[in-house]
Amino acid sequence: MTLANQSLGQLARDLPGATAVFHKYKLDFCCGGSRSLGDAAARKGLDTTAIEAELQALQPQSANQQQLAALGNKELIEHILTRYHDVHREQLPELIRLSQRVERVHGDHPMCPSGLSAHLERMQEELELHMQKEEQILFPMIARGVGGMALAPVQVMRHEHDDHGAALDQLLNLAHGLSLPDGACNTWQALYRGLETLKQDLMEHIHLENNVLFQRVDGQLGGANHG
Incomplete structure (x- = not known):
């Protein structure tokens, strides 16, 4: 192929x-x-x-990707929690604070990401609810090896991942593709650097769940009881 x-x-x-x-x-x-x-x-x-x-x-x-794919389910879940869930909970409050400042100070600039802070607040709320469902319901199921029972929750999480992807696209639109205007202040630069990191982290996070962990539940990797 x-x-x-x-x-x-x-x-x-x-x-x-x-x-x-x-x-x-x-x-x-x-x-x-x-x-x-x-x-x-x-x-x-x-x-x-x-x-x-x-x-x-x-x-x-x-x-790194191959090493992660070789982890058992419990170890992979622990990695997802530490590397992505914990990190998103640190990233979003700071990005909201920075975007509020940029919108407040530079609201009259044509490149100002107007509406970005409100959008980030919605993303934070939706992502927090999503991560709590994974932490409290789905991940314990997978860790216990009850793959069959996890099929329905996995489909719900995949659908919510699609919603997160759409929210990420909207974020990039609001921030003009993360293009900084000439002479952008340090806060604006820090905001867009942070948004780029959030984008990459969220995409890696969703990829690891959709294409590695959840595929095991689907049985496509031949290891529903992996680890």
Whole structure:
């Protein structure tokens, strides 16, 4: 199977460094992870052959993604909680504070991300509810090995992941694609750096759940009772 025929999620999971290439080309490997590389590139008018060449040039390495995919379910869940759930709870309050300041001070600037702080507050509320459902209901099920009972909650979480992806797109629209105006103040620069980090972290977070942990529950990786 050529790389173009493989799904973005599979490539992100199995090929070290692929996620950096996908970030570069703005290819959605988390919520859109089931789409093939060729299809996703065609939809954006990108050169599939050039992207394949970049992926093929990636050096095999002791890859973080491969190491994570090899973890048992309990260890993978612990990683998700520490690396993503805890981090999102730190990121969003600070991003809200920064965006409120930028909107307050630079509200008359044509590049001001008007409405961003309110949008981030909605994202924080929705993400917190989502993470609580995973922490209190779904993850304990998976850790106990009751994969069959987890199928329905997994589908709900996948749907909510799609909603988070749409919220991320709206965030980028409000922030003008994270393009800073000339002479942007330090607060504005810090805000957009933080938003870029949030974007990458949230995409990696959703990818790890959708394309690794939840696929085990679906039985597609042959390890519903993994770990």
